[in-house]
Amino acid sequence: MELDEAAWEREGLLDDVAPERRAGRVALLGRLAADGYRLDELRAAVHDGTLTALPTLLRLGGPARHSAREAAAGSGLDLGFVLEVRRANGVAVTDPDAPALSEADLVVGALTRAATEAGVTREQVLATARVMGHALRQLADQFSDIIFELSYEPGLDEAVLAERFAAQVGAFQPLIDELLASGLRVHFRDAVRDAAIAAAEQTTRGGLQGSREVAVAFADLVGFTRLGEELSPAELERVASRLADLATSVTAPPVRFVKTIGDAVMLVSPEPGPLVETMLALAGLADSEGNGFPQLRIGIASGRAMTRGGDWYGRPVNLASRLSSIARGGSVLTTDAVRDAVPDQFRWSQAGLRRIRGVQGTVPVHRARPLDYIPAADAAAS
Numbered sequence: 001m002e003l004d005e006a007a008w009e010r011e012g013l014l015d016d017v018a019p020e021r022r023a024g025r026v027a028l029l030g031r032l033a034a035d036g037y038r039l040d041e042l043r044a045a046v047h048d049g050t051l052t053a054l055p056t057l058l059r060l061g062g063p064a065r066h067s068a069r070e071a072a073a074g075s076g077l078d079l080g081f082v083l084e085v086r087r088a089n090g091v092a093v094t095d096p097d098a099p100a101l102s103e104a105d106l107v108v109g110a111l112t113r114a115a116t117e118a119g120v121t122r123e124q125v126l127a128t129a130r131v132m133g134h135a136l137r138q139l140a141d142q143f144s145d146i147i148f149e150l151s152y153e154p155g156l157d158e159a160v161l162a163e164r165f166a167a168q169v170g171a172f173q174p175l176i177d178e179l180l181a182s183g184l185r186v187h188f189r190d191a192v193r194d195a196a197i198a199a200a201e202q203t204t205r206g207g208l209q210g211s212r213e214v215a216v217a218f219a220d221l222v223g224f225t226r227l228g229e230e231l232s233p234a235e236l237e238r239v240a241s242r243l244a245d246l247a248t249s250v251t252a253p254p255v256r257f258v259k260t261i262g263d264a265v266m267l268v269s270p271e272p273g274p275l276v277e278t279m280l281a282l283a284g285l286a287d288s289e290g291n292g293f294p295q296l297r298i299g300i301a302s303g304r305a306m307t308r309g310g311d312w313y314g315r316p317v318n319l320a321s322r323l324s325s326i327a328r329g330g331s332v333l334t335t336d337a338v339r340d341a342v343p344d345q346f347r348w349s350q351a352g353l354r355r356i357r358g359v360q361g362t363v364p365v366h367r368a369r370p371l372d373y374i375p376a377a378d379a380a381a382s
Helices: 004-011 021-036 039-048 051-059 069-075 078-086 103-117 122-150 159-207 223-230 233-250 272-286 315-326 336-341 376-381
Strands: 210-223 258-262 265-270 294-309 311-313 332-335 347-353 363-368
Touching: 004 021, 021 039, 021 051, 021 159, 039 051, 051 159, 069 078, 069 103, 078 103, 078 122, 103 122, 103 272, 122 159, 210 223, 210 233, 210 272, 210 315, 223 233, 233 258, 233 265, 233 272, 258 311, 265 272, 272 294, 272 332, 272 363, 294 336, 315 332, 315 336, 315 363, 332 336, 336 363
Parallel strands: 294 332
Antiparallel strands: 210 265, 210 294, 258 265, 294 311, 332 363, 347 363
């Protein structure tokens, strides 16, 4: 397909371009046509503003020209299962006959078929798709931000910007692929160790299948909702990201950083002591950030819980979250079980009997402080 500027204009593909930028648009359209993009695909990309992404998409599986029905037939999978997997992965297809899948999607279908033939169940495939969809989308967004920052400059015409996007992705993709594979291997080693520990506990102690003793902590930012009314979205995101940075900076085995949840972070440990120490350090770091950074309120509980897909479920998870919601800024609240596990490692004070939403009766709550903590009254007297 060879079209000159007049032909592109007749097709309506130059209507939204300022005169001084037409040359860049024409050059980009010509390149894309030479690379095999169809006129309808170019028209759709101009309409939705993704024209400069098309050269990069060629490196990432090509244009979407396959339907879910075709992908199912090609992989030998049931169409309903293919649609379920895509929904779980966060890339749902609403029309199974629409050309919504690329060559990369077909590869995923073939790998899914191989997994099922190796004995992975339908439920396991869907659970894995959910976790991967969430985690990989976050990674993809992060890498995309980097590519944008390295490529974009005000005033670039579309042909140059599209070339920069494609060149950066081409340079980074091998590195990203290796980084993901190596990073997964590192975390998989720890996960296999956890599975072995859980199996040993199940054998020797019994209890809920797949559950284990664990201490859980939540820390959230005081007044984050109010901050949302005062700060721009970008500034608000920086505050939440800073909390995650602080949490990971103080986290060391056996404590593990699990996830961020908006304005909160979740950490776990097989032992309460290291987790209490970590959360006290985190509270101190947040306080040292200064007046522009909110204080943290922290809750810690322990008991039997189970992990699935990188997350944790069970009573201590719910209880730790509830305790963080009632804690005062800068304080660490725990349950009896946490305090009784490490009575001499920290300075403890009673925080009363509390009614916790979703928990029957009242819960004795204790406040943890470092051993060298000096109450305000004693500090004033000295």
